[in-house]
Amino acid sequence: MQIESLINRLKQEDTKRLAFHELVKLYQEKLYWHVRKIVISHDDTDDVLQNTFIKVWKNIETFREESGLYTWLFRIATNEALTFLAQKKRRSIFSGSIENDYLIESLVSDDFFDGSEIQLKLQKAILKLPEKQRLVFNMKYFDEMKYEKMSEILKTSVGALKASYHHAVKKIEEQLKQE
Amino acid sequence: MKENLKNRIKQLPGNDNPFTTPEGYFDRFSERLMDKVNEESVADTKPKVSILRILRPALIMAASFAAIFFIILIPVHTIAPKLASNNNIKTEMIDLVAYYFINENEIIEALEYEETIEEYNDAALEEYLMASITEFDLVDYKN
Incomplete structure (x- = not known):
């Protein structure tokens, strides 16, 4: 019910901004950790997460409720993260390095890895x-x-x-x- | 297979999250995101205006060409058929004038003249052949 109300407010111009703020607060951490495990570095994750939410902001009118908001958000985040990696891979292939080397380098040099x-x-x-x-x-x-x-x-x-x-x-x- | 997988997973290190974030990252994220959303919204509206501005001279030029085209095309379509119908009237008038000045006798004479020319031609041809070809020529032709 709470999610339904949130979706309705997201689709109305006068309540969209406040509802979007609520949506971000509700899902930012879950989506962050999902993206972080894909792209590894914090800075890259931050970029991907911002792009994910901007896509949500722009496309909320096209969201069909039958797929579930959580599923829809995770799907966008996953696609954004994979697209980001594909671009990075393309660049690393051109620079002569092996696939996934970029991610291992990111892991080793990441200040926010505490394992x-x-x-x-x-x-x-x-x-x-x-x-x-x-x-x-x-x-x-x-x-x-x-x-x-x-x-x-x-x-x-x-x-x-x-x-x-x-x-x-x-x-x-x-x-x-x-x- | 399921038991095998479970045993394998037990061998792996724990699934604790080894990653961290800068302090207060999630507290500030929403605010930073809204700033970016505002920037994007402004950027989304800007290009529409600039595209119209860029296309404006081309649109004006296209409209001018269309206007010139119609200015030329409409008179051609309205005046040309009139000229064409005027030509038809002219030819009809010439025919009427011609019939007016030629009487029936002249027409009969002209028809008879054509027939006599045809008869004359047959007779003239026969006479010409009889006069110009000798018996010797016919024998030569046969051989």
Whole structure:
């Protein structure tokens, strides 16, 4: 009911600004941590998060309530984060570096990474995963998101998500044993 | 397979969040975002005005050409058919004048003259052939 009222106010010109402020306060942290695990650096996350909310501001009139606000916001944030990474990858390929090197560099040099040595190893192992597996692993392992919810956000079947998670866990385990 | 996955996950380090944010980041985020939204809103309205300004001379020129085109096209469409119909009247008048000055006898004479020329031509041709071709020529032609 609260969310319904928020959506209605977001779609009306005179209440849009205040309702948007409420929306940001409500979802900023959840979306931040979701994006942060994808793009790693705080500064990049900040850019992606701002772009996500600006997209929401511009497109709220087109939002169809059947998909759920939470799902819609996570989908926009995921797309923004992946688009951001794709642009970074393109640039790093041109500069001759290997794919995902940029993310590992970001992790090592990030002032806002406060993990132990084993957590750093885990993050490095996650960064070596293919993009989709990395996304699924983060959403399941860290955010403890249900497969059904994940399926709505990523528009992938539950079966495929389970398989991705299984492969990801296996690869990370092997990676950690090697080091 | 499920048990295997669970055991594997147990081997992994804990899922505590190792990342942090600058102090007070989430308190200020909304404010910074609203500033950006305002900038974007201004930017969204600005290009519309500038595009119109850029296109204005071209639009004026296009409108002028259209006006000139119609100024030329309308008289051509309205006056030209009249001229065409005037030409038809002229030819009809010439025909009427011609019929007025030629009487019936002259027309009959002209028709008879055409027939006599035709008869004369056949006879003249026969006479010409009889006069100019000899028996020797016919024998030569046969051989």
